[in-house]
């Protein structure tokens with residue numbers, strides 16, 4: 047697939063089929079992240095592929111956290127929220143947690159965060175070229191201490207940047223309109 051075609055046609059995929067994602071396909075796609083540009087070659091990105099047990103535990107934690115914010119609601123409404131939050135996360139065939147190693151000065155960390163985001167874009171484009179869908183999620187659980195504990199990460203040394211949801215697309219949503227280049231570009235004399 048031509049690179050411009052992949053950039054323009056790529057969509058965030060939120061609904062997936064039951065077709066399993068083979069480990070070799072996922073490895074190939076994540077390997078595209080390794081080629082992202084990064085200042086000082088710090089290669090700050092880390093990818094944690096959740097197995098079934100951790101995926102289930104994250105989905106349960108997601109449900110509990112969603113429930114914790116609900117006050118004064120009856121038991122059946124709570125059951126509904128719990129089941130919905132858990133099912134939503136379990137509907138994602140594969141979850142990869144992308145984190146960024148925290149090292150050096152504030153500028154180093156800022157640049158490393160940018161590089162990790164570049165890696166995610168590479169990964170999503172590589173997935174698209176394979177026919178594999180992905181969504182970048184900034185679900186509140188990406189910032190929750192329970193997720194750090196579950197993954198065995200310390201927020202002092204590594205920050206979670208994103209959950210990546212992978213699977214084969216059940217639906218490709220239409221592209222949302224983008225601003226024209228003329229709206230965001232200025233030429234100076």
Ligand SMILES: Cc1cc2nc3c(=O)[nH]c(=O)nc-3n(C[C@H](O)[C@H](O)[C@H](O)COP(=O)(O)O)c2cc1C
Nearest residue numbers: 056057058059060181182183184185219220221222
């Ligand atoms: C930093 C970042 C965080 C995002 N978080 C979410 C999210 O939590 N939930 C979601 O549905 N989409 C999320 N997205 C995907 C955007 O919603 C999506 O890219 C946008 O709607 C444009 O759609 P497209 O990717 O199909 O072109 C995120 C994208 C980025 C770059």
